[in-house]
Amino acid sequence: DAGVTQSPTHLIKTRGQQVTLRCSPKSGHDTVSWYQQALGQGPQFIFQYYEEEERQRGNFPDRFSGHQFPNYSSELNVNALLLGDSALYLCASSLVPGAMNTEAFFGQGTRLTVV
Amino acid sequence: SQQGEEDPQALSIQEGENATMNCSYKTSINNLQWYRQNSGRGLVHLILIRSNEREKHSGRLRVTLDTSKKSSSLLITASRAADTASYFCATDLYNQGGKLIFGQGTELSVKP
Numbered sequence: 001d002a003g004v005t006q007s008p009t010h011l012i013k014t015r016g017q018q019v020t021l022r023c024s025p026k027s028g029h030d031t032v033s034w035y036q037q038a039l040g041q042g043p044q045f046i047f048q049y050y051e052e053e054e055r056q057r058g059n060f061p062d063r064f065s066g067h068q069f070p071n072y073s074s075e076l077n078v079n080a081l082l083l084g085d086s087a088l089y090l091c092a093s094s095l096v097p098g099a100m101n102t103e104a105f106f107g108q109g110t111r112l113t114v115v
Numbered sequence: 116s117q118q119g120e121e122d123p124q125a126l127s128i129q130e131g132e133n134a135t136m137n138c139s140y141k142t143s144i145n146n147l148q149w150y151r152q153n154s155g156r157g158l159v160h161l162i163l164i165r166s167n168e169r170e171k172h173s174g175r176l177r178v179t180l181d182t183s184k185k186s187s188s189l190l191i192t193a194s195r196a197a198d199t200a201s202y203f204c205a206t207d208l209y210n211q212g213g214k215l216i217f218g219q220g221t222e223l224s225v226k227p
Contacts, residue, residue: 083187104205
């Protein structure tokens with residue numbers, strides 16, 4: 001049973017460029033959430049997708065956008081990259097968001113470096 | 116702002132000793148989840164404890180939850196060098212649809 005898979009593993013981009021990160025959820029999961037983890041910090045919630053719609057959003061600017069496809073996979077897009085966007089981007093998948101037993105499983109992350 | 120705060124920020128012990136990490140939070144939760152992270156890689160799910168549970172075990176892990184004090188603890192018994200990692204608690208807030216709020220983490224070092 002494949003877990004959560006993310007691609008690419010590492011990425012180097014230049015300031016001002018745009019980037020797309022991809023995530024395939026754990027088999028059977030229909031909800032995907034994205035998190036940003038700066039060095040030495042805990043992950044911070046970016047947004048959550050369920051039924052191909054953005055259901056919740058954290059405190060991130062509109063430069064961060066996403067999409068969920070009918071097969072539940074998801075993309076995170078970041079436009080006009082800033083140096084401060086350098087971080088580990090984590091994707092988590094789950095079932096039944098908000099239920100007491102809902103476990104969230106994470107992928108290995110994409111390390112984005114903006115130069 | 117972060118909902119959870121973890122204590123201590125760093126912990127160094129010898130193999131075979133027990134390690135205890137604490138997590139405090141501020142608002143009502145559905146559940147609290149503990150994760151392990153090795154060297155800035157992905158998060159490995161360790162254990163989930165629901166808001167109506169007080170204690171849960173999984174192998175060498177024991178988690179407690181005190182909703183009156185809004186705190187949780189993770190105990191790793193008989194630690195091994197392979198347990199060296201960062202440990203995070205994450206709260207699934209009540210009525211927040213599954214958004215996880217993470218603490219800053221505890222960096223555990225287990226020396227052989």
